[in-house]
Amino acid sequence: MTHTSRRDFLSAVAVTTAGAAALGATVPASAAQAQHTSKAPGQVPGVYRWTVGAITVTAIADGYSTLPLAIVPGATPEAADALAREAFLPTGDLPCIVNTFVIDTPSKRLLVDTGFGPGPGLHTGKIWENLTAAGIAPSEIDALVLTHGHPDHIAGMLTKEGKAAFPNAELFVHAREHAYWTDDAAQSKAPDFQKGWFDLFRTSAAAYAKRTTLFDRNDQEIVSGVRVLELFGHTPGHSGLHLSDGNQEHLIWADIVHFPHLQFARPEWGVGFDVDPDLAGKARKTMLDMAATDRIGVSGMHLAFPAVGHVVTRGKAYAFEQSRWQFDL
Numbered sequence: 001m002t003h004t005s006r007r008d009f010l011s012a013v014a015v016t017t018a019g020a021a022a023l024g025a026t027v028p029a030s031a032a033q034a035q036h037t038s039k040a041p042g043q044v045p046g047v048y049r050w051t052v053g054a055i056t057v058t059a060i061a062d063g064y065s066t067l068p069l070a071i072v073p074g075a076t077p078e079a080a081d082a083l084a085r086e087a088f089l090p091t092g093d094l095p096c097i098v099n100t101f102v103i104d105t106p107s108k109r110l111l112v113d114t115g116f117g118p119g120p121g122l123h124t125g126k127i128w129e130n131l132t133a134a135g136i137a138p139s140e141i142d143a144l145v146l147t148h149g150h151p152d153h154i155a156g157m158l159t160k161e162g163k164a165a166f167p168n169a170e171l172f173v174h175a176r177e178h179a180y181w182t183d184d185a186a187q188s189k190a191p192d193f194q195k196g197w198f199d200l201f202r203t204s205a206a207a208y209a210k211r212t213t214l215f216d217r218n219d220q221e222i223v224s225g226v227r228v229l230e231l232f233g234h235t236p237g238h239s240g241l242h243l244s245d246g247n248q249e250h251l252i253w254a255d256i257v258h259f260p261h262l263q264f265a266r267p268e269w270g271v272g273f274d275v276d277p278d279l280a281g282k283a284r285k286t287m288l289d290m291a292a293t294d295r296i297g298v299s300g301m302h303l304a305f306p307a308v309g310h311v312v313t314r315g316k317a318y319a320f321e322q323s324r325w326q327f328d329l
């Protein structure tokens with residue numbers, strides 16, 4: 001629509017409204033007037049469902065944190081800001097979305113990761129209100145699957161009193177991941193700011209110690225229709241999940257991408273938390289290629305909520321096509 005035709009269109013609407021008023025019709029107050037007189041209602045719950053055959057996945061938002069651009073090695077402020085502007089996002093510091101997912105299979109209810117919890121400077125810890133909004137009680141979770149041991153994935157494992165927040169859940173985590181975060185030598189070698197992360201993992205995992213299953217191979221089935229995807233590099237046992245039922249499938253790729261507006265365009269950019277940056281880069285490339293080539297839907301813990309869509313190729317890089325709202329479940 002040109003500027004002129006848009007103006008004509010708007011004045012035609014104005015004439016129609018005035019005409020309706022002149023004829024005695026009720027003209028509703030404008031939306032702008034309504035907003036000025038009512039209290040701001042706040043955001044709706046961060047919950048979204050879709051299906052993979054007989055499996056229902058529910059994305060549960062935990063919130064977001066903000067990280068400095070320096071967390072992306074190799075990204076210059078100029079290049080990163082240009083990509084932010086292209087995506088209509090603020091330049092400078094990077095928002096990092098945090099998602100968790102509930103997977104309802106015909107036999108079990110799984111929760112994948114538990115979010116970052118509340119904390120200074122964090123806008124996370126919303127998993128609880130969103131689980132409630134989704135009608136899911138923590139006691140109804142049969143299995144808690146950890147993609148890896150970073151705090152933004154495990155900080156919701158315990159109650160304030162230090163008990164298992166999911167009292168009936170069996171804990172599933174990769175054997176390598178469990179070994180890493182419980183290894184004294186790894187803790188002493190880790191950067192200072194990460195040393196406390198090992199303690200958090202140990203304390204959190206201890207509450208589930210009597211009902212923990214360590215998985216240790218790619219394609220291993222955790223429950224019917226849910227298989228392990230080994231995606232090592234970000235952490236030593238970093239894993240995603242492959243969901244399938246009949247001819248439908250879906251990937252939950254955990255932390256393959258942290259900043260969608262940067263890393264689909266520049267998949268060679270990793271994140272400073274990568275324990276093995278080269279291996280993490282290979283896993284990212286493999287997953288992006290696989291999702292785009294095989295046209296498999298993906299979800300991620302740091303994709304923009306509700307974090308469900310497809311990867312498409314754009315020359316030598318990629319882009320993310322968010323899925324349409326699924327009305328019928």
Ligand SMILES: [Zn+2]
Nearest residue numbers: 150152255301
């Ligand atoms: Zn993460």
